[in-house]
Amino acid sequence: xxxxxxxxxxxxxxxxxxxxxxxxxxxxxxxxxxxxxxxxxxxxxxxxxxxxxxxxxxxxxxxxxxxxxxxxxxxxxxxxxxxxxxxxxxxxxxxxxxxxxxxxxxxxxxxxxxxxxxxxxxxxxxxxxxxxxxxxxxxxxxxxxxxxxxxxxxxxxxxxxxxxxxxxxxxxxxxxxxxxxxxxxxxxxxxxxxxxxxxxxxxxxxxxxxxxxxxxxxxxxxxxxxxxxxxxxxxxxxxxxxxxxxxxxxxxxxxxxxxxxxxxxxxxxxxxxxxxxxxxxxxxxxxxxxxxxxxxxxxxxxxxxxxxxxxxxxxxxxxxxxxxxxxxxxxxxxxxxxxxxxxxxxxxxxxxxxxxxxxxxxxxxxxxxxxxxxxxxxxxxxxx
Numbered sequence: 001x002x003x004x005x006x007x008x009x010x011x012x013x014x015x016x017x018x019x020x021x022x023x024x025x026x027x028x029x030x031x032x033x034x035x036x037x038x039x040x041x042x043x044x045x046x047x048x049x050x051x052x053x054x055x056x057x058x059x060x061x062x063x064x065x066x067x068x069x070x071x072x073x074x075x076x077x078x079x080x081x082x083x084x085x086x087x088x089x090x091x092x093x094x095x096x097x098x099x100x101x102x103x104x105x106x107x108x109x110x111x112x113x114x115x116x117x118x119x120x121x122x123x124x125x126x127x128x129x130x131x132x133x134x135x136x137x138x139x140x141x142x143x144x145x146x147x148x149x150x151x152x153x154x155x156x157x158x159x160x161x162x163x164x165x166x167x168x169x170x171x172x173x174x175x176x177x178x179x180x181x182x183x184x185x186x187x188x189x190x191x192x193x194x195x196x197x198x199x200x201x202x203x204x205x206x207x208x209x210x211x212x213x214x215x216x217x218x219x220x221x222x223x224x225x226x227x228x229x230x231x232x233x234x235x236x237x238x239x240x241x242x243x244x245x246x247x248x249x250x251x252x253x254x255x256x257x258x259x260x261x262x263x264x265x266x267x268x269x270x271x272x273x274x275x276x277x278x279x280x281x282x283x284x285x286x287x288x289x290x291x292x293x294x295x296x297x298x299x300x301x302x303x304x305x306x307x308x309x310x311x312x313x314x315x316x317x318x319x320x321x322x323x324x325x326x327x328x329x330x331x332x333x334x335x336x337x338x339x340x341x342x343x344x345x346x347x348x349x350x351x352x353x354x355x356x357x358x359x360x361x362x363x364x365x366x367x368x369x370x371x372x373x374x375x376x377x378x379x380x381x382x383x384x
Contacts, residue, residue, distance in 0.1 A: 076111045081142045082135025087156050089178030090147075092129045092217035096120070099127055099147075102178055107136040108143050115140040129216035131156030131176070156214040158223070162329035163256045165295035166204040169227075169327070179220050187220035194228045197246045205249040205324025206231050231327075238333050248336055253324035256332035257286035257298055260355040264347075265335035267359050271344045280345065282314040290325040348373055352383050 088106045090099055096119045100112035109115045118140045119125060127147060133154045134146050146152050158172050170184045187193070188203050196206060203224060208231035212223065232245075240248050251269070259268040272282055286298040288305055291312030305315045312321045344359040346366035350373040358369035377383060 077114045078110050078137045078139050080137075080139060082108070082138035084136050085133060086136050087131050087133055087154065087176060089131045089156065089176065089214055089216055090127050090129050091178055094127065094129070096127075103134075103143055106134075106175075108134050108138050109140050110137070111140075115143060118144060128153070130154075131178075131214050131216075158212045158214065160207060160209045160212070160227070160327065162209045162332065163326045164207075164209060165290075165326055166202065166207065167295065169207055173220060173223055177214055177218070177220075177223060178216070179223075184220045187224055190221065193221050194225055196228070197242070199246060202323050203228070205253045205327055207327045208234055209327055209329045234330055234333060238330070238337050240333070240337060247320070248333065249328065250320050250324050251336045252328035252332040253326045254282070254284055254287060254321065255335050256326050256328040257290075258284060259332070259335070260349055260357060262331055264355075264357050265331050266338065266340035267342065267344065267357075268347060269335040270339040270342050271347050271359065273339055274343065274345055276319065279318060281316070281318055282320070284314045284321075287312045287314045287321045287325055290321075295326070351376055352380070 086106050086108060088102055088108060090102070094102070096116055097112075100109070100116040100119065103109045103115055104112040122144065125144065125148065131154050132147055132152050134143060134152065138146065156176050158169075158176050160169055160172070166188065170181070170188060173179050173184050174181050191200055191203065194203070194206070200206070207224065207227035210227075210230060212226060215222070231249075235245050235248065238248075251272070254272065255265055255269045259265045272284075274280075275282055285300045285305075288300045288307075288310060289295075289297050291310035292300075292304055304310070305313065307313055308316045311317065312325065314321060342359065343361045346360040346363065346369075347357050348360075348366065348369050349355060349357045350369060358372065360366040360369055
């Protein structure tokens with residue numbers, strides 16, 4: 001605008017005194033197109049008038065006016081074919097607006113409105129329910145083309161490893177099945193939909209670890225119901241009576257988080273059962289960690305182990321925790337229903353590379369095993 005303003009003073013003499021022809025008054029100059037020029041002068045005048053102290057307030061308005069004049073604006077779309085991979089799901093019954101919202105929510109496109117506007121200009125486009133391998137930060141044009149490419153359609157699935165916690169399963173359903181976090185959370189809280197025992201307080205523990213194919217027509221409740229029904233089938237196959245299901249799941253969820261090698265699962269179950277039989281606290285760090293909201297570790301601090309307000313703290317509260325702390329698989333369930341025989345009250349892993357675990361009958365024996373573990377740590381400082 002400053003350049004346009006200076007140019008507006010025109011004339012061959014600039015701002016100096018203009019030369020005159022000796023033959024008399026010169027002819028009037030042809031009128032110049034002054035639209036952008038006047039707009040530029042107005043912008044400068046506005047900024048100068050409000051002063052430096054008010055520029056921060058006026059700047060956005062000025063930028064909008066400049067954009068209107070020049071035709072430029074802040075990009076509301078990504079450019080290119082994208083960066084990191086992401087899988088999105090188009091559900092049965094989704095319309096264009098739903099697809100656009102899913103793409104923005106997954107980080108594929110920058111603005112759903114831009115994608116939807118492009119979609120409206122492409123009347124021949126039709127979406128098929130299913131999962132698609134796309135990329136984050138794609139241009140709307142690239143995203144639309146990718147959704148039309150059958151090679152990008154994938155058979156996505158929700159994979160639940162043994163010991164996964166409910167909140168991680170919920171996150172997987174949002175990212176893989178194209179469901180909203182609100183819908184998944186609401187479905188998880190509606191326990192009446194899954195025909196669970198009357199004393200059940202959470203879906204935690206009732207979702208059998210397995211691979212569940214994405215069904216674009218399913219709701220969050222239908223996915224959860226499939227997982228719960230699968231758990232019931234495995235409990236039945238393990239010979240667990242309906243009246244005992246909740247307790248077995250709680251017990252198995254604890255074994256699932258504490259045991260290492262498959263061969264040790266029945267021994268770990270026996271240790272905890274032996275403690276229950278003599279009213280000895282279970283002292284499981286996995287339960288304490290779960291009660292703090294951390295589902296990805298089993299180690300705890302002294303303060304956490306002393307916190308009586310944590311209802312999952314089995315250092316200060318006797319018996320099993322009030323609810324499951326993970327979703328156990330077959331090996332943990334069978335360990336609880338078919339425990340090893342022994343008098344062990346303690347166990348400690350003494351080799352983190354091999355998973356070797358020592359089981360002890362007495363505390364004195366246990367201290368020897370702890371010394372063995374500490375010696376291993378000193379020999380392997382990278383693990384500390």
